[in-house]
Amino acid sequence: MEHDLKPAIDLLNKHVPKWYNKIDVDLLNITSMKRCILGQLFGDYCNVPPHIRKEVSPINELFGGAEVSSNAPHPLTEQWKGVIMKLRNFGE
Numbered sequence: 001m002e003h004d005l006k007p008a009i010d011l012l013n014k015h016v017p018k019w020y021n022k023i024d025v026d027l028l029n030i031t032s033m034k035r036c037i038l039g040q041l042f043g044d045y046c047n048v049p050p051h052i053r054k055e056v057s058p059i060n061e062l063f064g065g066a067e068v069s070s071n072a073p074h075p076l077t078e079q080w081k082g083v084i085m086k087l088r089n090f091g092e
Contacts, residue, residue, distance in 0.1 A: 003076060005083055008037075008062040015052050016041055020087040028084075030064030030077040037080060038063050 012019045022041060029035040033045035038056070042048050045063075048056060056063060064076055 002079060003062055005062055005079065007059045009083065009087075011052070011055050011059070012037070012041075015055075020084045023084055025081045025084055028077055028081055030074045030080065036064045 016022070019037075019041060023037060024040060027035045027040070028037070030037075033039050034043075036045055038048050039045045062076070064074065
């Protein structure tokens with residue numbers, strides 16, 4: 001199932017310009033608090049600044065990170081990788 005990542009992308013574009021260039025897609029893992037999108041941008045999912053966390057809260061499921069860590073691949077990880085590669089190739 002594909003998720004609508006636009007709200008999450010818009011939030012990232014607003015607070016972290018060119019965020020997609022700061023993500024290591026080889027390490028990206030939505031179920032990891034350090035390797036998820038927000039974890040990579042802020043060092044850990046728990047380090048997201050309060051003003052951003054407030055906006056993340058309603059769409060938290062699009063970012064992962066708060067889930068229990070798992071070794072199983074998560075489909076959202078692959079979806080984010082695709083979005084990131086597209087943004088790197090074509091910009092916002």
